[in-house]
């Protein structure tokens with residue numbers, strides 16, 4: 001299994017109920033999996049655990065054959081090789097589009113970096129906007145920058161947290177198509193979170209439903225895109 | 226949770242950022258803790274004497290000063306802030322920042338300037354004698370004794386209230402004020418029924434600042450001969466050389482401050498206004514016409530003239546007369562001393578402020594809130610108290626380290642190293658003015674959502690790289706404001722410098738004060754003027770970056 005989560009538990013504070021309680025599931029390589037759940041059900045938390053932004057109280061996560069969280073193991077976020085598109089995109093406001101995209105390319109030499117940047121700009125169709133700052137872009141464009149930035153260092157898995165929630169409804173269906181195309185071209189394993197069934201319907205190969213931290217079930221529906 | 230996971234957690238968080246922050250907090254809290262601990266130490270007969278004959282006087286002096294200055298400067302600051310925020314009148318834009326400039330004048334300089342100007346030989350009385358042939362009854366206009374202290378402290382501390390209240394009126398109350406206008410309240414009703422109650426948190430915060438400044442003041446009170454606890458600490462230290470008694474006094478001052486904090490809590494209780502209604506749209510100001518417009522301009526002018534221009538011009542005049550005499554080679558040393566101490570102090574403050582604000586931003590929790598409280602506690606602790614704590618601590622350190630000094634340095638055994646060095650003075654500054662740097666950086670972090678940092682981590686960047694490339698560029702303005710505020714306060718600080726400076730180490734502030742108490746007022750002018758100009762520079766930096 002490419003991603004293997006076993007008995008993962010987490011809570012934000014001791015006084016609170018666990019947000020995630022003994023949650024297990026797996027993802028195959030190249031799969032685009034959607035997670036649907038009501039707001040507050042712990043979707044973002046699950047992604048943050050995978051990314052290494054929160055530490056679970058119990059359980060283990062394996063990624064691409066490597067144990068990244070276990071009882072005695074904790075690989076830091078910066079060493080996990082996980083890409084993430086944040087709900088608010090989290091683009092660095094003081095950096096241009098190209099600088100944002102190149103931010104994670106520190107292991108590359110300059111010509112290589114340039115090549116990767118051009119590939120990414122082409123992938124998300126933002127060649128003319130390379131020199132702009134995030135606040136000079138529309139919501140949909142910002143989102144594509146965020147996607148390009150996350151994909152640029154070739155992460156082993158891409159996590160997307162409600163990437164369409166900040167967009168106008170009339171734009172949504174168009175942008176869903178775009179994102180689906182980009183993900184397919186990039187040929188990447190992806191975990192996609194949304195509270196909106198239509199989002200995952202449009203994009204994902206497989207859908208999992210979660211409800212208030214308890215895992216309801218997977219494979220309830222299988223949609224092959 | 227399993228022990229192994231728990232250990233995993235500790236390993237993760239105990240990075241160098243965190244450890245250095247904790248060390249910083251420790252340095253800040255130690256001297257104050259030391260002073261508190263003095264309650265459990267035996268005292269000598271000096272203390273018995275002070276307690277029996279003097280303490281009541283000192284406390285009375287402090288209370289009267291705090292009460293009257295607190296009330297008056299809060300009133301002035303508040304009214305000016307309201308006028309500037311709610312009305313349009315000639316020169317409003319200029320007054321808006323001109324009214325902050327008095328912050329650049331250290332009150333003790335204003336004290337000797339005003340008392341000389343209003344004395345029998347001073348410019349005011351001479352003017353009336355020579356041109357109008359009018360003789361004042363002695364004691365009518367002289368700025369002296371308690372009255373003088375209240376006058377001077379009020380005039381030069383109101384900007385603290387003014388700044389906070391103005392910010393509050395401009396940012397928070399647009400919707401209230403607009404709805405009140407539709408209800409047909411007139412100007413006065415608006416102020417009393419609306420401005421006052423809305424600005425209550427700002428009023429409390431501003432007057433707390435003023436109160437702490439008054440309690441910390443040494444220069445003004447001692448110049449005018451007002452007995453306060455801060456001046457008493459000096460007397461027991463320099464007059465009786467009794468550091469234990471001074472420490473006990475300092476501990477009592479801390480008790481009073483604790484009482485003030487409790488009062489503050491009480492005043493704030495049960496009055497939670499919805500501070501979430503932040504209005505980004507500016508308040509629509511009412512245009513004043515005719516004599517009311519002139520009245521508004523006039524009130525602002527009076528305050529600006531008396532709190533800045535008049536003493537400033539007088540100092541220029543005196544400087545022109547004396548600078549040749551005063552300008553000796555060691556004047557350059559004074560300037561360098563002042564600058565170096567303030568720069569080093571402000572740099573260290575900025576460094577720890579960034580660390581602490583970052584730790585709190587990174588791991589928000591009850592313990593990081595406590596950390597924030599500790600980091601900022603210094604602003605409430607008077608300079609003399611900080612000084613006593615630091616001194617006692619450094620002397621203890623010197624005793625404990627005495628055995629290694631001869632091995633490390635070229636000194637005799639038993640000599641004092643740390644407590645004779647400038648490190649002690651700088652430590653005092655850092656403790657006392659950490660709040661200035663910290664508050665500024667912390668508020669800067671509101672512009673840096675955690676997701677920026679997380680995004681950077683996920684792109685494979687380290688904590689340190691993330692700080693320099695993501696957080697720092699976004700925080701730059703706030704860091705600079707914090708730096709300038711700390712710099713300004715250190716430049717002006719008198720009591721702490723007097724108590725903790727190494728032998729023969731003089732700054733512009735201490736030299737000025739020395740001249741002033743020697744009644745060599747004119748000769749004090751050039752160093753005062755320099756000090757004020759350097760301070761104005763930092764105020765301008767602060768104002769420029771705050772606009773953004």
Ligand SMILES: Nc1ncnc2c1ncn2[C@@H]1O[C@H](COP(=O)(O)OP(=O)(O)O)[C@@H](O)[C@H]1O
Pocket residue numbers: 012013019037038039040041042043044045046
């Ligand atoms: N930083 C936090 N501190 C405490 N509780 C949190 C925090 N973040 C989220 N929660 C709580 O955890 C639960 C799950 O939140 P989240 O994962 O954001 O849900 P979702 O993304 O599905 O809307 C919610 O009940 C939320 O209130």
Ligand SMILES: [Mg+2]
Pocket residue numbers: 043044045161162
């Ligand atoms: Mg969420």
